[in-house]
Amino acid sequence: MQRSVVLVKPDGLQRGLIGEIVTRFERKGLKLVALKMTKLSHEVLDEWYAHHKEKPFFTGLKAFMMQTPIVAMVWEGLDAADTIRKLVGVTKGRAAEAGSIRGDFAMSQSNNLIHASDSVENAEKELKLLFGKDEIFSYESGVDCLVYSNEERGQK
Numbered sequence: 001m002q003r004s005v006v007l008v009k010p011d012g013l014q015r016g017l018i019g020e021i022v023t024r025f026e027r028k029g030l031k032l033v034a035l036k037m038t039k040l041s042h043e044v045l046d047e048w049y050a051h052h053k054e055k056p057f058f059t060g061l062k063a064f065m066m067q068t069p070i071v072a073m074v075w076e077g078l079d080a081a082d083t084i085r086k087l088v089g090v091t092k093g094r095a096a097e098a099g100s101i102r103g104d105f106a107m108s109q110s111n112n113l114i115h116a117s118d119s120v121e122n123a124e125k126e127l128k129l130l131f132g133k134d135e136i137f138s139y140e141s142g143v144d145c146l147v148y149s150n151e152e153r154g155q156k
Helices: 010-014 018-028 042-050 058-066 078-086 102-103 119-130
Strands: 002-008 031-038 068-077 114-116
Touching: 002 018, 002 119, 010 018, 010 068, 010 114, 018 031, 018 078, 018 102, 031 102, 042 058, 042 119, 068 078, 078 102, 078 114, 102 119
Parallel strands: none
Antiparallel strands: 002 068, 002 114, 031 068
């Protein structure tokens, strides 16, 4: 199973959308394996957004991400990174597909409620930046047999 990182950004926290966001992933059949509220440091944000470091909006992005705590989660499932990105919707909220989290709740490109890892490689990097090994849990879910076929779960 693949793991992917999701952050509920300060605007999502302040708007009271954490429960709605968690519910969307649970209803899809993804499994929550880590969850915490945390403040992001300059160091973490410099590494997290290293690809934006030279862009004019970088300072404002960091300030936005540090204005309140964020809620960090790790979700697990088959093709988790791609599945989560579809549930989240495109970056610009007002252009996001109806039915996606951003499509239903966001209007802005920057205040777009949520971050989701864009690849398995980035998910692994992000996971290590925010979570210790003792904060991520492996467990058998009682509904795994209802979410995936036996073949998908590696059973005969």
